[in-house]
Amino acid sequence: MPKRFNWQxxxxxxxxxxxxxxxxxxxxxxxxxxCIACQTCTVACKTxxxxxxxxxxxxxxxxxxxxxxxxxxGWDLKLLEQSDPAQxxxxxxxxxxxxxxxxxxxxxxGHRPVPDDYATPNLGEDDVTGLAELGQYFGxxxxxxxxxxxxxxxxxxxxxxxAACPRKAVYKRPEDGxxxxxQERCRGYQECVKACPYKKVFYNIINRASEKCIGCYPRVxxxxxxFCVETCIGKIRMHGFLTTDGEPxxxxxxxxxIKVRKLAxxxxxxxxxxxxxxxxxxVHVPDGFLExxxxxxxxxxxxxxxxxxxxxxLLGALLLFGASNRILTRFxxxxxxxxxxxxxxxxxxxxxxxxxxxHRPHYDDRYDVYRHNTA
Amino acid sequence: xxxxxxxxxxxxxxxxxxxxxxxxxxAVFIASQRPNVVIVPSGGGAPAxxxxxxxxxxxxxxxxxxxxxxxxxxxxxxxxxxxxxKAQTLPMADDPxxxxxxxxxxxxxxxxxxxxxxxMLSNVTIREVELRALHDGQTIAWRVAWDAExxxxxxxxxxxxxxxxxxxxxxxxxxxxxxxxxxxxRILHWKAVWQHDVDHGFADVQDLYPNMWYDLYxxxxxxxxxxxxxxxxxxxxxxWFIAQQAGNPMAxxxxxxxxxxxxxxxxxxxxxxxxxxxxxxxAWRSGRWAVTFFRPIGLGDELSQxxxxxxxxSVALAVWNGSDQxxxxxxxxxxxxxxxxQP
Ligand code: SF4
Ligand code: SF4
Ligand code: SF4
Numbered sequence: 001m002p003k004r005f006n007w008q009x010x011x012x013x014x015x016x017x018x019x020x021x022x023x024x025x026x027x028x029x030x031x032x033x034x035c036i037a038c039q040t041c042t043v044a045c046k047t048x049x050x051x052x053x054x055x056x057x058x059x060x061x062x063x064x065x066x067x068x069x070x071x072x073x074g075w076d077l078k079l080l081e082q083s084d085p086a087q088x089x090x091x092x093x094x095x096x097x098x099x100x101x102x103x104x105x106x107x108x109x110g111h112r113p114v115p116d117d118y119a120t121p122n123l124g125e126d127d128v129t130g131l132a133e134l135g136q137y138f139g140x141x142x143x144x145x146x147x148x149x150x151x152x153x154x155x156x157x158x159x160x161x162x163a164a165c166p167r168k169a170v171y172k173r174p175e176d177g178x179x180x181x182x183q184e185r186c187r188g189y190q191e192c193v194k195a196c197p198y199k200k201v202f203y204n205i206i207n208r209a210s211e212k213c214i215g216c217y218p219r220v221x222x223x224x225x226x227f228c229v230e231t232c233i234g235k236i237r238m239h240g241f242l243t244t245d246g247e248p249x250x251x252x253x254x255x256x257x258i259k260v261r262k263l264a265x266x267x268x269x270x271x272x273x274x275x276x277x278x279x280x281x282x283v284h285v286p287d288g289f290l291e292x293x294x295x296x297x298x299x300x301x302x303x304x305x306x307x308x309x310x311x312x313x314l315l316g317a318l319l320l321f322g323a324s325n326r327i328l329t330r331f332x333x334x335x336x337x338x339x340x341x342x343x344x345x346x347x348x349x350x351x352x353x354x355x356x357x358x359h360r361p362h363y364d365d366r367y368d369v370y371r372h373n374t375a
Numbered sequence: 376x377x378x379x380x381x382x383x384x385x386x387x388x389x390x391x392x393x394x395x396x397x398x399x400x401x402a403v404f405i406a407s408q409r410p411n412v413v414i415v416p417s418g419g420g421a422p423a424x425x426x427x428x429x430x431x432x433x434x435x436x437x438x439x440x441x442x443x444x445x446x447x448x449x450x451x452x453x454x455x456x457x458x459x460x461k462a463q464t465l466p467m468a469d470d471p472x473x474x475x476x477x478x479x480x481x482x483x484x485x486x487x488x489x490x491x492x493x494x495m496l497s498n499v500t501i502r503e504v505e506l507r508a509l510h511d512g513q514t515i516a517w518r519v520a521w522d523a524e525x526x527x528x529x530x531x532x533x534x535x536x537x538x539x540x541x542x543x544x545x546x547x548x549x550x551x552x553x554x555x556x557x558x559x560x561r562i563l564h565w566k567a568v569w570q571h572d573v574d575h576g577f578a579d580v581q582d583l584y585p586n587m588w589y590d591l592y593x594x595x596x597x598x599x600x601x602x603x604x605x606x607x608x609x610x611x612x613x614x615w616f617i618a619q620q621a622g623n624p625m626a627x628x629x630x631x632x633x634x635x636x637x638x639x640x641x642x643x644x645x646x647x648x649x650x651x652x653x654x655x656x657x658a659w660r661s662g663r664w665a666v667t668f669f670r671p672i673g674l675g676d677e678l679s680q681x682x683x684x685x686x687x688x689s690v691a692l693a694v695w696n697g698s699d700q701x702x703x704x705x706x707x708x709x710x711x712x713x714x715x716x717q718p
Contacts, residue, residue, distance in 0.1 A: 047591070052615025053580055053603050056589050057532075107494050112533040112700075166494060166704050167643045184621040187645075189703040190533065191494055203532045205580065206603055207618035208625040 001104040004158060008269040008295075010092035014099045015272075016163035022177035024241040026155050026215055027254050028229065029264045031280040031321065033305070034236040035148040037063050037125070041228035041237075045152075048227055049214065054206025057118035060213035061228040063150045067289060069124030072117035075199040076268065080292070082109060086270035088296045097272025098160060098197060108160040108195040118202075147282040150236070152228060153200040153213035154267070155179050157274025161212065164195030170212075176241065177276070178215035186210055197271040223327050223343040235322025240329060242276070253317045253331045253340070254278075261314055263304045265294040280305060316353070323349035456713040457482050459508040461684065465516045466509070471658045471665035476518050479507040486694055486707040491552055492642045496705045500696045504539070504709075510672065510716060515682050517541060517668040519692065526659040527697025528567035530578050535697040536568035539657075539666050542691045544711070545638075545677050551691045551711045553639040561678045562637045562645065565655045565666050567697065569633035577628050579603050604628055633657065634668065636678075642704065652676070685718045 002018035005011075045061040062071045070076060079098075087095040098108040128144040136142045155172075159179045162170045169185035170192050172178070181192065181201065186209035192201040193210055201212040216226035224230070225239040240254040248255035257278070258264050264278035281290045283302050290298040308315045316338035320331055326342035328349065333339075340349035363370055458480070466473035485503050488496040504521040519539050527537045542551075545559045554560035572578060580587050581600040594612040595601045607616070618626035624635060624647040634655035639645045652674055657666035672679050681688045689711035695701035 050615075051591050051593055052612075052617075053592060053601065053607065055615065056580065056587065105493060114533050115531050118532060164494075166492070167645070182621075183618045184623050186618065186623065186625070187703065188625050190535075191703070193532070204618070205530045205532070205578070205583065206626075206628070207616060207623070208530060209618040209623055211617065 006272060006274055008266050008274055013097055013272050014104050015158045021244040022174050025177040025244050025276060027242045027276040029238045029257055029278045030150050031236045032147055032282045034234045035150055036234050037148040038233045039063055040231050040233045044227040044231040054204040058202040058211060059121060061152045063148055065125050065127055065146050066149045067129060068127045071121050072113040072199050073123055078111045079197050091296060093270055099272050107164050110194040112194045113199060145285050147285055152277060154198060154275030154277045155215055160195040160197060160273050161192035161201050164191040176220060178217050180214060181210050181212050183209055197268055224325055225327055230325045232322055238321045240327050251330045253320055253328055257317050262297055263301050265297050265301055267293055269295050319351040320349050323351050456715050459510055459716045461717055462509045462511055465511050465514060468654055468669045469656050471518060471656055471667045472660060476507055479509045481505050481507045484692060484709045484712060486709050489704055489706050489708050492704055494705055498699055500699045501694050501707045504692055504694055514669050514671050518665060520663055520665040521694055522662055523664050524662055525698055526567055528571040530568055535700055535702040536566045537697045538566040538695040540564040540693040541668060543678060543681055544689055553642050555641045559638050559640045562639060563634055563653045563668050564637060565634045565657055569630055570657045572630045573633045577604055682716055684716050687715045690714050
């Protein structure tokens with residue numbers, strides 16, 4: 001079995017296929033600190049792509065409450081239970097990935113959710129880690145916590161779904177790294193469903209084939225961000241490309257936030273698939289839990305986040321989240337504004353560091369009306 | 376020979392020796408994997424008189440009449456030949472338990488877990504299948520039967536279908552596991568889920584979940600529960616049936632036969648043919664599946680030429696236990712069984 005370098009693990013890794021990386025890699029950054037679990041992203045994706053018959057349980061985008069929530073139920077816990085705990089030394093993974101656990105040439109280690117696991121799309125919603133003591137709400141910061149984890153397919157560098165399909169019906173596009181299931185060739189074996197650590201491939205009982213997040217590829221081909229990104233109420237998401245044909249570029253907002261500054265971290269990278277949704281970890285959640293999800297870079301990332309006020313370029317990059325429905329490929333700080341350009345080199349976003357204050361008088365001359373909530 | 380060539384020559388010699396050893400080991404392996412064939416005469420006793428297929432009650436050269444397990448005997452030259460006898464009338468195509476099948480000699484074929492390519496089958500739940508075959512000069516008919524505690528014929532996530540497939544080599548020496556590039560095999564594949572579609576109508580969401588409520592399907596006609604055949608005829612509803620739109624044979628909402636004809640040239644290459652000439656019917660009764668395959672002989676295509684009266688060829692079987700997550704390559708299979716279609 002070929003060996004491939006997995007940069008998230010800092011080491012080579014067994015993987016079923018070899019091949020050059022895509023010309024550029026589609027990637028997303030989700031700032032968990034800002035997500036309010038409004039599920040607008042979920043509904044946008046579902047309404048557009050998965051509202052057919054047989055797709056009732058299919059949520060290419062879902063938002064769950066950690067630590068207890070998850071869809072399908074226990075998607076991550078069931079794999080963690082089957083795996084040795086992740087071990088890191090100096091940023092390098094020393095434990096085994098899902099491609100290595102069962103030995104070279106074996107299918108990736110995984111589990112198949114059962115129908116009941118799909119019966120509750122938001123089990124554990126808003127559950128915190130414990131009950132608050134009486135009166136604790138009025139006291140200091142209370143020790144309970146929870147946070148929202150928005151999830152889509154990771155369009156992985158080394159997709160488990162691709163590795164597992166005996167028919168080679170799942171493939172990674174060379175132009176942008178988007179991972180797709182060939183809807184003509186799939187015979188519904190559900191090997192990909194079993195292998196994907198994120199359970200982002202679903203079996204459709206009417207189409208009798210497996211279906212997964214298509215990365216909104218028709219939009220990406222037009223230079224537009226995914227539906228789940230454009231519609232995000234909390235502007236927690238950025239969608240773009242990681243550079244694959246050279247060093248990370250400081251003026252590519254994704255390269256900069258993910259690779260240069262390491263503010264955003266991959267989810268469960270220890271499984272080895274090289275996931276490309278990168279999360280800014282929630283600053284209020286204990287490191288122990290977060291490190292299981294996001295690896296050893298959690299504390300450094302939290303420090304960066306807390307220090308954003310004096311980190312103008314990084315803050316500027318974050319200001320561009322949700323600032324345009326175009327994919328940003330370049331950004332720059334110009335004075336007191338963050339500016340973004342799209343794939344065609346057009347300026348499509350200009351966001352001030354401080355929003356201007358508009359004073360609207362109590363009486364509006366133009367309409368001859370009084371405003372009542374302008375205080 | 377120049378000095379510089381010597382390491383290369385030595386390498387070639389060593390590699391050649393290694394190859395020879397490998398081939399020898401493989402040959403021993405294949406020989407030891409040869410199926411043990413059990414011959415059972417029709418009707419459980421002496422051959423039924425007048426049954427054309429069981430004259431003499433023998434299937435293999437030298438095998439005596441009567442129920443005989445060859446496991447304890449010295450292995451014969453090769454697996455016994457399945458002789459497809461000519462019958463005046465064939466059993467009913469739509470009744471796999473038609474007693475007329477008793478007149479055909481049955482061959483018990485051992486099957487084993489597929490452990491050549493990934494994904495493999497880890498758990499053996501079926502040990503043998505019973506195969507019978509007859510023809511009437513017009514049609515060749517096969518019946519496969521095996522024990523199954525429960526039928527697995529429903530579609531769901533993480534649930535799979537019982538099934539059985541007959542495989543024929545389109546060229547001599549095609550490998551018994553799905554053929555190889557340039558050595559195609561033809562496959563007739565029956566699936567319990569498809570049989571359920573044919574018998575009871577396409578399995579819809581509400582057949583599995585009668586109380587399923589869903590707010591929005593686009594461009595439906597009529598009222599709840601919006602049956603998949605009927606409520607989605609508006610062409611604007613089509614994009615949500617992607618596999619069907621792509622022509623995926625799995626996504627046939629209007630299935631009339633529970634069998635597909637397919638070709639393969641190696642692992643992962645199975646391709647459904649646009650037209651299936653075979654008819655099939657499977658029925659589960661008292662812990663046993665029986666599945667019949669009927670296919671016309673005079674079609675003139677490769678497979679009917681192969682199975683024409685007077686020809687000899689081979690058949691291999693695959694069988695899936697859906698209740699134990701058998702699907703795709705996670706299957707039980709036999710080796711090649713020689714077949715002689717009697718004139
Ligand atoms: S997240 Fe899962 S479905 Fe998506 S590319 Fe990775 S392995 Fe495949
Ligand atoms: S990228 Fe597109 S298809 Fe994928 S989850 Fe987001 S909206 Fe859905
Ligand atoms: S739309 Fe944005 S804020 Fe709302 S749940 Fe989705 S990711 Fe979170």
